[in-house]
Amino acid sequence: MERIFTMPEAMKPEQTLYCPGCGHGIAHRLVAELVDEFGIRDRTIGIAPVGCSVFADKYWNFDVISAAHGRAPAVATGMKRGRPESFVICYQGDGDLAAIGTAETIHAANRGEDFVTVFVNNAIYGMTGGQMAPTTLVGQASMTCQLGRDPEIMGYPIRVCELLKDLPGVAFMARGSVDSPKNVLKTKKYLKKAYSNVLEGKGYSFVEIVSPCPTNWGMTPLKALKWLRENMLEYYKLGVFRDCDAEG
């Protein structure tokens, strides 16, 4: 019998330690599937950020480096510049990319660094136990905004794609989601575009993935998906924000 669904070669045969309903597992798999599809496992280096995906090395079957909190774009820059033939995937969460590492993110994008950024936005700090993220929605409660995010006190959630898309160094920028099979496939399409851009040396390519965190949102996995669609996707609109090819 023909086997039509297997583990990608770029994934290790491990069960992840992510919580039930977490989006990281799907995001990891998409990253790995594309590494296989492009046949670049031998020169791929992934970055495991600080956050829930700090142990991505346990799941990805290619070289991985763990970066300090927020510094992944700087580490990616050093690796790509030091070894231009490498294919670097800068995988980051919302706290990592849009709070502590904002400067590194903006400047790597502005320099048009040739690596793929995968930005998993679940509107909360996962690993430290559910604190407010730069992308936590207005009114959303967390451990450090227990009465709900009040923009008067805490500012508004940051829309990263909208913030970065006009930088000239950005070759591709899109926002997908992993809330449904349809959106997962669309996200994969965005990632594929990002990979091919980087392989062609077109510059900074960025895919945001809106993703559920049932544990820290205090919901069942199904409820979390519903909440994501009704709240996050209202604020974080899906789609392509920048495509250097479409611009000609």
Place this chain on the structure above:
Amino acid sequence: METSFREGLGMSEKVLMKGNEAIGEAAVQAGCQCYFGYPITPQNELTAYMSKRMLEEGRVFIQSESEIAAINMCFGAAAVGVRTMTSSSGPGISLKQEGISYVAGAELPVFYVNVMRGGPGLGNIAPSQADYFQCTRGGGHGDYRVIVYAPSDVQEQYDYTMLSFDLADRYRIPVMLATDGILGQMMEPLVLHDYKDPGDLPSKEAWRLGDAVTQEPIWITSVRLGEGELEEHNFKLQKKYEEIVEKEVRFEETAVDDADIVVVAYGTSARVARSAIEMARAAGIKVGLLRPITLWPFPEKRIREIAEKVDDMLAVEMSLGQMWEDVRLAACGACRVHLHGRTAGGVPDEAAVVDQIKTILSSKGDEIIRNF
């Protein structure tokens, strides 16, 4: 007009060169592939020099968005197996400490330069040695060490830059060149010589990233959460540090054998101390000089030997008793250890050092003479 390395200059030719630029040229000669830096006085000429030379050589130069980004770019470049460096001065070195701790934890070879200025805080831009504690105690969080070279002239800044790259590769450890605003800014004649590969440096192929086609995927990290995992790793680091203490201590002695009192000083302070001992010898006072060239590992064994033979030692430094603590630790009570410290741009004056030596030699008992 800055004097810079000019085309057509034969190697081993003597040129007049700025300390900061000498460091840059030595790094280029030693095969540094990636330089990352952020402007700060008094090390700016180094970044400026690299912005030209690295690009001339087809290598990587990035003016980073911050010192934090620069050291993390080094972290990445070192992980893919190329020689890399960054440079800064006090406040910027403080910012880099997070990254240096990660570099130490992940055992990557990174070279960095601290052209020390006055602190604490933004302090001033005058020459200083006030980062001694920070340099020699690792500087960032966690249980680690970095090798620290303290050159005392432009030639040594050139030579020890080359050696730093070798030691970083040999031990997979951060190596720092600790210099100061005087040494960085001054020009002196410099013999430009080629870099010589020691020939026995370990290959990086076994651990560098990007070679997964030939072997199992590699993970470079400083995170070790498993039970006992980090302690085991830190014991391994410690073993490496012990080997470094055994093999890499460097110092220079002047007129120590018949000395009644021995001055301990490094870098710019050692230059002043050298003329102080000449003045004192001319006045019939038997003074010697021990100049640590490695601040870590510190020449504590030799200091202990000397402390057994003399009644007094005098630490001369451009900080207020930081190196003095190490000299006292090494002397271990075998002799009195006095202090001559200046700070925040103050440079020890040779006549004042000689005066203090006279005061020390006429003092009695356990009294410790400090100049402030």
Place this chain on the structure above:
Amino acid sequence: MVSKIRCSGFGGQGVVLMGKLLAQAGMIEEKHTTFFPQYGAAMRGGTANCSVVVSDNEIASPMVEEPDVILIMNGPSLDKFEPTVRPGGWIFYNTSLIDREVERDDVKVFKVAANDVADEVGSTRSANMVMLGAFAEKLGAVSVEALLDSLDVMLEGKGDKIMNVNREAMKRGAALAK
């Protein structure tokens, strides 16, 4: 012998180049030499200064607190550094821009109308070379020949015209001290 020299003037008078030429000349003559600039926050129109040590022996600190000689290109520099000169030391100053006398009576003075002489050779900007030429000829800490050779190194690629003006200015300065 040790000579501790400070050069000072306003930004644009080329005092840093003066210092580098002195250090280069010292090196050419196989002496020990250090050059140390004032560094830091740049201020338009402020004084710029640097110090040079030329010695037969190894040089301890390149910092010059009490110079043997000061080469002064403008008034504020004379005000600032006149008090610092070692008793018995020398003050060379630019009388084209400074119309006062040196107040101290324990130092030796040599007046150089540096800008006027420089104008005669066709470039006010080479007043610094006039000053250097006079200093070298008068005190011999480094030779005029070595300074001229240093010009070849420091001004390499600047073109014959600039080179010739500077050489001429330096020679005219030296002639003042003969």
